[in-house]
Amino acid sequence: MTTRTLVRRTIAVTGALMLVAGVTSCSSKSNNSPSAGGSTSADCADYTTYGNLKGKTVTVYTGIVTPEDALLKATWAPFEKCTGATIKGEFDKSFEAQILVRAKAGNLPDIAIVPQPGLLKTLVATGKAVPADSATSAEVDQNFAPSWKDLGSVNGTFYAPPQNASMKSLVWYSPKEFKDKGYTIPTTLDELKTLSDKIAATGKKPWCAGISSGDATGWPITDWMEDWMLRLYGADEYDKWVNHSIAFNSPEPTAALDAVGQYLKNPKYVNGGLGDVKSIASTTFQDAGLPILKGTCSLHRQASFYAANWPKGTKVAPDGDVFAFYLPGKTADEKPVLGGGEFMLGFRKAPEVQAFQRFVASVTWANLSEQGGGGRCVTPNKNADPAKAANCSDIDKLTIKTLQDPKTVFRFDGSDAMPAAVGSDSFWKQATNWITGQSTKDTVDKIEASWPK
């Protein structure tokens, strides 16, 4: 998992580089203004609810690093200014390993920004986490879909409100090609298949894919399989699969992988501009979508972070060189979304810590985050003001729109929640073998066999 997050983060982060300069200057400006505790100026009207926290400090530990840390700090500045509290951020690339060490050593921050539900469970299991107070819980009920509250809960107790989010269920395409050839964006899985056949009939390989990623090679297939599991069998069955209530080699996951195989192992569909089916294994995930620009490939399934991966000068917009559409559900009414998110887990029971958690769950914070643009644009807060997202990229706007859709059923990247022996080892390894020729049955059997007993 770590490698993947790191890679993604690095890519996402480079895209946000341009914005940083602006934001940093903003935040330094707000730092210069005098911090008047419980100020009653008009700006601070939204903050009176958090009370006067002058002299109090909240420490926040996170794996979010430069340049996104500046964006994050900028969203904290008004809170600091209006309540008088100091938010001390610690930004550390090796957060995911270090937070466990620090939990063992008893050297915990007040709040940790946890990017995976699996890690959240592990941290709560240390017994040192503090459940969210009722006010924060109510704030979350008001602003987020219930599935988000579930993700921040462990065994029915709500701990951590969500912060930012990202979306994986996207298919990249060339708007120009679609317009020229008269293709329409598919709204069901069947239409996606029809579209693929239509493109294949012209003699062009419609899909391009790549799963090479150093020792994490294979991970993009886990996303494919999760997307199809979610679409073919629904969120409940998906959860059972991720929790291992059903075996990895039971009929549903097997059929889901076979359904993915109808795309990725179909010589008529892949690998546009990159070779045969096997070339998927040797193509890096970064290079895999680029043939769309050359016109040798039409469709590429990859998460929103891929927006930062296009060469300089590529216009990523609904009327640009490339854009993405939502990977449709089985029917047009079903909107399952695969994605990621972050959760604010508290470790100290104090009014200022709880106030800060509640602040991040508020509409005020969501709007600030959207306003900052860059890699912090997307929040799953359904009451956030879409007008504030003007600075965000078109992809982020699409993600915000999809996440705020009441029909959306959000699910976390399942391989991240599986035990490491599966989610960051055998699943990748066997998926890679699957692409290079191993049968679906052997693949799911071997992954099932590797599940820790």
Place this chain on the structure above:
Amino acid sequence: MSTAHKFLTMLEAVGLFVAVVGVILAGANRISGRRGDRVVAAVFLLPTVALVGVGLVYPALKTIYESFFDAAGTKYIGIDNYHKIFTDSDQLLVLRNTVLWVVITPFVATGVGLVYAILVDKARIEALAKALIFLPMAISFVGAGIIWKFVYDFRPDQPGVKQTGLLNEILVKLGGSPHQFLLNSPWNTIFLVIVMIWIQAGFAMTVLSASIKAIPEDIVEAARLDGVRAWGMFRYVTVPSIRPALVVVLTTIGIGTLKVFDIVRTMTGGQFKTSVVANEFYSQSFRAGNQGLGAALAVLLFVLVIPIVAYNVRQLRASEGR
């Protein structure tokens, strides 16, 4: 941690080291008397013994201990981890690859180095020729891995697509079709082994060349007078004379090959059935979260290295005793 802070920490550590050594030296200086020398020797040895104990002996014992425990390191499971290494199909593949590496690399690298050393010996461009083959030694394994990844790089044979890999470009220019060098087992392991040979041949060449030059001129002359030809000279004069050097080169490369990690990790990440023991040990310990199996693999690696080291030491003693 800012850069300045890091430097400060480093200076503190250096200062602490100097202080500790100073105290030891001062202490040793005050000891005198009949058995003073022994005490002084013991005092000087103490830091080394302590560091070897903390940095080597303790971790080694702890690793052996942990290899008998489960993935989380909490439950004793006997020899199950070792059983898995020798029965699980994926782990057997790892063993097979390691055997391929260890059998091929030392002999081919030493062979290439030896032939090269003899060929360029006393040639006019000897220095240049030697420098050329020695250069890869100066490149890190990761660097070499990246270079060769480009050499093996694959692009499909399609209109509008250009080959980026050196070998495939040559193949296409010769009228062939591009080949996926790193995908098909077991040949991909051989293509990885070539990288190691490319690095190690220079080392073999340098050591062997030096020891060829050390062969006394009178032996060579005597052999010539006896009518020995080129092959005979090689078989009966050169090889026996440089035997100790050959053993050192073979065993050194052999140990290095057993521990090979960087090349595999950089070029395939252990995918496509190319994993070796050292890479698998890393993946299991730090990625798959299976500490027990990782420890067992580390112990296995240690056990495999022992006979080579033992042989090396014996040969060294034998040649010294001569």
